[in-house]
Amino acid sequence: MLTALSIRDVVLIEALDLEFGEGLGVLTGETGAGKSILLDALGLALGARADSGLVRSGAGQAVVGASFVPPAADGAIANLFAQNGMELEPGEPLLIRRLVKADGGSRAFVNDQPASAGFLRELAPHLVEIHGQHDDRGLLNPRGHRLLLDAFGRCDVGPVAIAHRAWRAAEDALAVARAEQDSAERDREWLEHAVTELSALAPEEGEEERLAERRATMQRGEKIATDLQGIAELLEGSDGGLARLRQAARILERVSDDHAALGEALAAIDRAITEGSEAQAQVDAAAEALAFDPAALEADEARLFELRAVARKHRVQPDDLPALLAELSGRLDRVTSGGAGIARLEKAAAEAHASYREAARTLSAMRTLAAARLDAAVAAELKPLKLDAARFRTVVEPLDENQWSAAGMDRVEFEVSTNPGAPFAPLMKIASGGELSRFILAMKVALAEEGGARTLIFDEIDRGVGGAVADAIGERLARLAQGSQLLVVTHSPQVAARGARHLLIAKRHDGIVTRTGVTPLTPEQRREEIARMLSGAEITPEARAQAERLLAA
Secondary structure (H helix, E strand, O other), rough: EEEEEEEEEEOOEEEEEEEEEOOOEEEEOOOOOOHHHHHHHHHHHHOOOHHHHHHOOOOEEEEEEEEEEEOOOOOOHHHHHHOOOOOOOOOOOOOEEEEEEEEEEEEEEEOOOOEHHHHHHHHHHOEEEEEEEOOOOOHHHHHHHHHHHHHHOOOOOOOHHHHHHHHHHHHHHHHHHHHHHHHHHHOOOHHHHHHHHHHHHOOOOOHHHHHHHHHHHHHHHHHHHHHHHHHHHHHHHHHHHHHHHHHHHHHHHHHHHHHHHHHHHHHHHHHHHHOOOOOHHHHHHHHHOOOOOOHHHHHHHHHHHHHHHHHHHHOOOHHHHHHHHHHEEEEEEEEHHHHHHHHHHHHHHHHHHHHHHHHHEEEEEHHHHHHHHHHHHHHHHHHHHHOOOOOEEEEEEEEEHHOOOOOEEEEEEEEEOOOOOOOOEHHHHHHHHHHHHEEEEEEEEOOOOOOOOOEEEEEOOOOOHHHHHHHHHHHHHHHHOOOOOEEOOOOOHOOOOOOOOEEEEEEEEOOEEEEEEEEEOOOHHHHHHHHHHHHHOOOOOHHHHHHHHHHHO
16 A cells, blocks of 8 residues: 655656555646646656656656555565565565656665666556556456456466466476487487497406406516526526536535535525525516416407497497496387386376366356356446446456466456447457546456555546546445545546545646645645535535535535
8 A cells, every 4th residue: 555655856846745545535636737747756656667758847856755555574575576686674664766867867766775667567566556548557458357357256276276287297297208219219229239239248347457457467478488488597407507506515515524614605505596496486486477378368459459449439438338338228228118108108197187177177167157246246337337338248268278377278358348239349449538447447346355456546537427427436436445545536526525535736836936736635625625626716605515515425
């Protein structure tokens, strides 16, 4: 609900601060007094285009501030703030400020946080509905008709939304599986060849390293085999070092007793024979370890080269070949058994589709019943508003399947026929200005408190009517204002008399500058204003008496 409006330097308004409350508030004044300026100023706060022509002549900028009651912490406004990364303090009023510079630039702030005009336009429908003769929002916008009908008929869209999410999820899973299956089928021949090749190769993890080490060892053995043989001959040959040492030892054994030095020499030779024997044993061990079989070396080299060639072919490391085999085998298995998996997903998608259709049909039936009740409610409001020749209907018809959504499978639109025998058509296309405003009022009364903003503004809804029709409009506006806030710009005394608060808009001229001002009227001032509306420039006693009767009604 709008609680306050502050205007600075907008057209003819230099400075204006207004407060608003619940119920029906009326704004009156002579033609040209500037009533539209107030709506233009409020429009700025709600995201309307920043027109530099709104800046008062001689001023550098125009500023409009609007204050609204604190929004619910878990409502649509709070969600909108969260979606735009903005903070909303619980329990704090919603404050909007818009600045328009004389050069056309503009800035906006919501609760002192910078905001775009686009954000203000998103926020506006949750705060204020403005209905005028050229309005294309609110009830005239078919995009909102389904929401209004659902609210009127208490049509629960929740089960349909849940069923729609489940259906779409099942369809998405099926589409992914089919795409994978199609891709896999295209690769099936290659997969079969690759799996056969790798299975025949039977690679083992770490096999390349083992083969490479064994091959290097055998290659080293091949290179030093001759040297090892030569060492063996030098040590063990018939003319080798050990044979000569043993021969010397045998001679020393016969003469070692002849001198102590000979005994020590024998001991040294014995030690040399022992060490030489140990050296021979180590050489023999090395020769055995480095021994190679040419056929084994050739086989190891062939295996190693094959592993590396296949790895290069698949662009992996040789050690990754076992994992690749497992992966490709799994893919081939899925191709082979993919039909069964797709059949299961097709069944799940079909069941989800059927569940959605059932929930949506139930919702459609609820909407059809609600549409009939709404049509009757609007029809009851048309005759008192002198629209008794008009007819109203709520169209609920099926959409194409590709248009089904979480909101169901219906198109909902309000249509009217203004004359007997005339075809039904969208309200905005066939209603005249006066009829349009009265149709909107009839629909708002029928839809009382069902959706929409808590603040409604009607701009000259009573233009072109008078007498009983104006009285009927006033009575319905007052009824609609119960528990909410209505602001009405009016030229009708019958409507003005129904207001809980009355604001007078008037121009003042000091000989140099013309300014527009707004004055809250006291009961006496209000009687005089309604009398002026009844009689014109000269207020007569009869007009005052009639004003008293209207106010007392």
